[in-house]
Every structure is written in structure tokens, then in C-alpha cells.
Amino acid sequence: MTDQLERLGRLPLRENLRGLRPYGAPQLDVPILLNVNENTYGVPEDVRSAIVEAVQEAVSGLNRYPDREFTVLREHLAHYLGHGLTADNIWAANGSNEVLQHILLAFGGPGRSALGFPPTYSMYPLLAGSTGTAYVTGSRQENFNLDARSAAEEVAATGANVVFLCSPNNPTGTALTQEVVAEVYDAGEAAQAIIIVDEAYAEFSHEGTPSALELLPGRERLIVSRTMSKAFALAGARLGYLAAAPEIADALRLVRLPYHLSAVTQATAVAALTHSHRLLANVNEIKRQRDRIVTELTGMGLTVAPSDANFVLFGGLEDPRAVWQGLLDAGVLIRDVGIPNHLRVTAGTEKETSIFLETLESLIRPSVS
Incomplete structure (x- = not known):
């Protein structure tokens, strides 16, 4: 990446674009993708x-x-x-x-x-x-x-x-x-x-x-x-x-x-x-999983932002990067959005949500501040 940025820097870019990195969340091949707020139910x-x-x-x-x-x-x-x-x-x-x-x-x-x-x-x-x-x-x-x-x-x-x-x-x-x-x-x-x-x-x-x-x-x-x-x-x-x-x-x-x-x-x-009507049929189930995440993360002692979306931001983590990596190692990709001590997770299917919650709980206890 350093070499790429150096080559880019030699081009006559506009000044306000120099040093910037392109937008993009990690695109990794793992079983459970809960990092970019996609609807994981797919199209019927x-x-x-x-x-x-x-x-x-x-x-x-x-x-x-x-x-x-x-x-x-x-x-x-x-x-x-x-x-x-x-x-x-x-x-x-x-x-x-x-x-x-x-x-x-x-x-x-x-x-x-x-x-x-x-x-x-x-x-x-x-x-x-x-x-x-x-x-x-x-x-x-x-x-x-x-x-x-x-x-x-x-x-x-x-x-x-x-x-x-x-x-x-x-x-x-x-x-x-x-x-x-x-x-x-x-x-x-x-x-x-x-x-x-x-x-x-x-x-x-x-x-x-x-x-x-x-x-x-x-x-x-x-x-x-x-x-x-x-x-x-x-x-x-x-x-x-x-x-x-x-x-x-x-x-x-x-x-x-x-x-x-x-x-x-x-x-x-x-x-x-x-x-x-068919495409939106899963929205209520996604909302149910979101609310379940809020409830269970709160029960783990984490701080949880109230959510009207299909994702949940949670904090109170001493080492969010270690938690993120632990989830990834278990096949669950969520998002580090750059807010100190916080991570964000998309509400997925019931099975995906269960695996996320079970894995997180196994990682979280020593990381709760």
C-alpha cells in the first residue's frame, strides 16, 4: 500500500485528494458477513x-x-x-x-x-x-x-x-x-x-x-x-x-x-x-434480531446505542480490535467504524445472530470495561 500511495503521489492529483484512501470495508470470504448492513436474507x-x-x-x-x-x-x-x-x-x-x-x-x-x-x-x-x-x-x-x-x-x-x-x-x-x-x-x-x-x-x-x-x-x-x-x-x-x-x-x-x-x-x-411486499417480508424478522442483539449485548454489560436501523453499535470494549479479530477467526465479520471502544454489527438471520452472540460472549468478558 505504501508503494501504491507513493506512485499515486507522483500524479498531478488535486491537492484536496492527496493522502486520501478510497472508501471501502474489508471484503473477506467468511461464512457470516455482518459488516456492511446488507440484508442477509437475500431475494426470494x-x-x-x-x-x-x-x-x-x-x-x-x-x-x-x-x-x-x-x-x-x-x-x-x-x-x-x-x-x-x-x-x-x-x-x-x-x-x-x-x-x-x-x-x-x-x-x-x-x-x-x-x-x-x-x-x-x-x-x-x-x-x-x-x-x-x-x-x-x-x-x-x-x-x-x-x-x-x-x-x-x-x-x-x-x-x-x-x-x-x-x-x-x-x-x-x-x-x-x-x-x-x-x-x-x-x-x-x-x-x-x-x-x-x-x-x-x-x-x-x-x-x-x-x-x-x-x-x-x-x-x-x-x-x-x-x-x-x-x-x-x-x-x-x-x-x-x-x-x-x-x-x-x-x-x-x-x-x-x-x-x-x-x-x-x-x-x-x-x-x-x-x-x-415480498421483498420487505423479512424486515420485521430483521428488526426482531436487531432488538434481540440490543437486549443481549446490554445483558453482557456493554453499552448499546438505541437503533432504528438494521445494525447495532455497541461499546464498553477495552480492546475492540481483539474482539473484532476473535469474531473473524470464528468466521464472523463485523465492522470497526473507528469510534473508540466500539464495534458495529448488522442484524442477520436468527442463525447468524445466534452465532455472533455466542461467539461474542465467549470473547467479551475480559474486554468489558
Whole structure:
């Protein structure tokens, strides 16, 4: 890696990219993968068949460019989200990361800044840097929550042009109140800040947890970002999307690459949305395993962040790296997210969760502080 970085350093890179490492979690061949918040249940057989059939039909027209406006897909996404949304309110791209990149290309850039509240999704500063947008950070409470007043004050003080609010937050799993979103939105008025609520894990929220979709009417600078990677078990399909005022989608058309969503991607996503009830059937079981993890880790004497996502952040570890390695040696891969004394685990199937918990308990006692 040192030689690779030295060779890279000899190229005329932009200054803000020098010394950086690319984003990426370890990709290891182990029996139980609980490190990148994938849906470990996979795609049901009948939905796989429907997707294959849809893709097969799309393949017959691959000599032609796909629908540049992905109209049918936007209609299906609007129907899925509800809240009175129409296709005009929807934008989509190759994963929610590309959606966020489009937003920064349109509303960020040189001379502008984006604000995030770490610990949060580690791609935010990388996406900002790749678009020449300065990245500034706000603060969270000790329990990883955001206080509406202090968050709004930081938005106003920084004058940020783009604000990232992640709910449920990755890597902590904590959800935002609507008060936080509303006050942050109002605080960005002077800078005309674009407020992004990243709801990649929204389908896993506890019953009664509100979505920022409810706040969209009358807020033309508010964006709610979603993905089909998690609850829909389609991480390999790479389809992210957003809901916002129609003029937001109009702005993103100025920066997207031509025909950026392939015919195969569109066909896959439409087929999946047509069978959304089947793809989402395992969400409640994943939530049950998540809550089981929270309960059992708390019983082990660990500190556990309340989670509205499909993962759990836990702390109180004297040597988290040794625990991570011990789990890996047993065939269980989880994530070290860089928060001192903490690790993060995805909620998997009942069997995967049981193996994780049993292995962790065998490792944890001497590591609990």
C-alpha cells in the first residue's frame, strides 16, 4: 500500500485528494458477513424470477439507450413512498451515493460547504471532497443524538450550503425527531441551504418513528434520500433515490451523466418494486434480531446505542480490535467504524445472530470495561 500511495503521489492529483484512501470495508470470504448492513436474507425465488424475466425483456433492447428520464421507475418509486408524491418529486441514480453526489455537484462545489454531524456516514466528507465542496462538522450529544437547537445554531453559524442529516444515523442507528429536521431547515434559510435527510435505513425504524417525507410540503430545499440496497435486499443492483420538490430533480438533470441509469437497472428496480411486499417480508424478522442483539449485548454489560436501523453499535470494549479479530477467526465479520471502544454489527438471520452472540460472549468478558 505504501508503494501504491507513493506512485499515486507522483500524479498531478488535486491537492484536496492527496493522502486520501478510497472508501471501502474489508471484503473477506467468511461464512457470516455482518459488516456492511446488507440484508442477509437475500431475494426470494419468485422475485428473482420476476427480475430475470424483466431483465431478459430489457436485454432485447440493449442496442438502444435507456429511458433517460426513467419515467416508469419514478412512478413506481412515488407509489411506494406514498405521501402524495408523484414522479415529478422523484430522482434516482446508481446507489444513494450517486444521488448524494448529484446533489453536491448541483448545490456544492468550490467556494461552498457541506455540514455533517459525526459520527455519521463516512462517505459524506469523501463525496464533498470529490466535488470540491468544503466539509465542516457539527457535534452530537454523548448518546449520539442531535439536539434541535444546537444543530440549528451550528447550521446558522457555519452558513453551510448543504447539510447532511442521517436518520437512522449510520453508524449509530439513532433516529432524528421531526423537530431537528424542521429547525435545521429553518436555520438554513439565510444561506438557502439544501437539507438532506438520509433515510437509507428507514424501513427498519421502530413503529411510530416519523419520516422526513412528512415534512416535504412547503419546503423546497428539503430532500429525503432512500435506497433499495437495504430493506429491499438489492445492494448489488445499485439503486438509490430521493424525494423532493420537482425543481430539485430539475437541478440534478443539469449534472447527471447522459442515460446514467441503465435499462437493466431500471428493469430490475421496477420488478422489485412490483413485488415490494415480498421483498420487505423479512424486515420485521430483521428488526426482531436487531432488538434481540440490543437486549443481549446490554445483558453482557456493554453499552448499546438505541437503533432504528438494521445494525447495532455497541461499546464498553477495552480492546475492540481483539474482539473484532476473535469474531473473524470464528468466521464472523463485523465492522470497526473507528469510534473508540466500539464495534458495529448488522442484524442477520436468527442463525447468524445466534452465532455472533455466542461467539461474542465467549470473547467479551475480559474486554468489558
